Amino acid sequence: MRIRILGSGAGGGFPQxxxxxxxxxxxxxxxxxxxxxxxxxxxxxxxxxxxxxxNASPDLRAQIAAAPELSPCPDDGVRASPIKAVAxxxxxxxxxxxxxxxREAQPFSLxxxxxxxxxxxxxxxxxxxxTQLVPRIELRMDRTIAVTGAGLDLGLSIRAFPVxxxxxxxxxxxxxxxxxxxxxxxxxxxIVETRTxxxxxxxxGCAKVDAPLAARLKGASxxxxxxxxxxxxxxxxxxxxxxxxSRMGHINMSxxxxxxxxxxxxxxxxxxxxxxxxxxxTLNEFSQERAAIQSAGxxxxxxxxxxxx
Ligand code: MLT
Ligand code: MN
Ligand code: ZN
Numbered sequence: 001m002r003i004r005i006l007g008s009g010a011g012g013g014f015p016q017x018x019x020x021x022x023x024x025x026x027x028x029x030x031x032x033x034x035x036x037x038x039x040x041x042x043x044x045x046x047x048x049x050x051x052x053x054x055n056a057s058p059d060l061r062a063q064i065a066a067a068p069e070l071s072p073c074p075d076d077g078v079r080a081s082p083i084k085a086v087a088x089x090x091x092x093x094x095x096x097x098x099x100x101x102x103r104e105a106q107p108f109s110l111x112x113x114x115x116x117x118x119x120x121x122x123x124x125x126x127x128x129x130x131t132q133l134v135p136r137i138e139l140r141m142d143r144t145i146a147v148t149g150a151g152l153d154l155g156l157s158i159r160a161f162p163v164x165x166x167x168x169x170x171x172x173x174x175x176x177x178x179x180x181x182x183x184x185x186x187x188x189x190x191i192v193e194t195r196t197x198x199x200x201x202x203x204x205g206c207a208k209v210d211a212p213l214a215a216r217l218k219g220a221s222x223x224x225x226x227x228x229x230x231x232x233x234x235x236x237x238x239x240x241x242x243x244x245x246s247r248m249g250h251i252n253m254s255x256x257x258x259x260x261x262x263x264x265x266x267x268x269x270x271x272x273x274x275x276x277x278x279x280x281x282t283l284n285e286f287s288q289e290r291a292a293i294q295s296a297g298x299x300x301x302x303x304x305x306x307x308x309x
Contacts, residue, residue: 001156001193001309002045003200003222006053006063008301009037010228010277011094013059021238023283033285037303038063039094040204040275042224043070043083046155046193052147053086054189054202056098064101066304081106084149087139087158088112089187090205091119091168103128109149111137111158113184119171139187146194159190159199161216164207166249186249188213198309200224204275207249209262220268222309224301227273227280230254230289234279250275253282253293260296274301 007013014037015024027034039057051070057063064070064083072080085108088095096116102108110129112120117136120126139145139160147154165186166172166179173180188203200222206213217223228250235241245252252258253273263271273293276282281289282300290300 001191001196001198001200002048003307003309004043004067004069005224005272005274005301005303005305006041006043006067007038007057007059008274008276008303008305009039010275011039011092012278013037013039014276014278014283016278019240019278021240021279023280024278026284034283035302037276037283041095041098042202042274043067044156044191045069046195049082050084050149050152050154051082052149052154052156052191053083054191055088055095055204056086056102057094058097060098060101063303079104079106081108083108084152084154085109085111085147087147087160087189088116089189089202090165090185091116091171092205093168093170095204096120099126099129102134105130105133107133107150109137109147110134111139111145111147113141113160113187114138115182115184119168141184144192155194157192157194159192160187161190162186163188163203163205163213164210165205166207188216190216193309200307200309205249206251207246208251208257209259214262214266217263217268218266220266222270222272222307223263223268224272224274225259225263226250227253227259227276227282227300229277230280230282234281235277238279240279253280253298254289260293260298263298264296270299270307271297272299272301272305272307276300
């Protein structure tokens with residue numbers, strides 16, 4: 001199974017268009033130790049020819065252009081795409097806006113939680129993906145579903161499960177408990193290769209590693225995990241946004257309740273941070289925070305990075 005990180009950045013990417021924080025200034029200037037990152041998405045394939053996208057970011061057009069496998073082969077028909085399916089972890093803008101890049105009457109399957117399908121269904125702009133060509137398939141919790149698309153079996157299956165998180169920002173209800181969040185607003189996905197039974201986890205948004213999630217991840221061979229912020233208060237301290245990591249529905253890397261501490265007893269073979277926000281000090285390769293996550297056995301995902309399982 002081949003896994004490619006299409007985009008390792010969080011919403012806004014790195015640099016973010018309107019951001020002048022120290023990291024964004026440095027990457028814009030081409031400073032040593034900083035690499036640009038597009039927004040949050042992975043691509044997976046069992047056979048190297050047919051691909052499942054995990055999230056569809058606003059940068060999808062550029063991500064396809066940067067990955068030759070995702071463009072039509074010269075011998076294909078006049079309309080063709082190796083992208084046969086897309087699975088979503090939530091309804092956030094950075095994970096769904098790229099669906100609009102996949103218009104042009106091309107068949108593929110779209111997998112998401114019922115709550116996210118409802119949000120897409122309530123927005124007429126997504127009718128540009130006609131349901132006869134792009135069936136919308138509900139991911140039911142803790143069921144294994146075989147991935148098919150454009151009449152093909154991709155040799156992969158998805159097991160979706162709820163993780164602690166938050167409703168999409170644009171759906172928040174200030175007057176409801178927890179902003180109106182309910183189960184299924186944020187998913188983790190386990191992607192299983194049918195032939196070998198090998199699997200990995202993709203969890204780009206997660207507010208907390210609670211006991212059920214820890215039990216599920218124990219001994220996993222590969223996890224791509226929420227690396228949004230290093231410190232709970234980094235956005236506030238840098239004057240970027242008056243929100244903590246917890247308020248945004250993201251666990252932090254550091255601290256007693258952070259992801260480094262939570263994963264320490266889990267014996268995960270390979271742990272890769274994705275969905276890294278432009279404020280995160282680990283984006284500087286030479287920072288002490290980068291050294292700290294590396295010594296805890298974590299890698300920082302990068303655009304174009306490939307893992308074979
Ligand atoms: C997030 O990951 O918290 C969201 O992408 C925020 C947003 O939609 O701007
Ligand atoms: Mn996001
Ligand atoms: Zn910035």
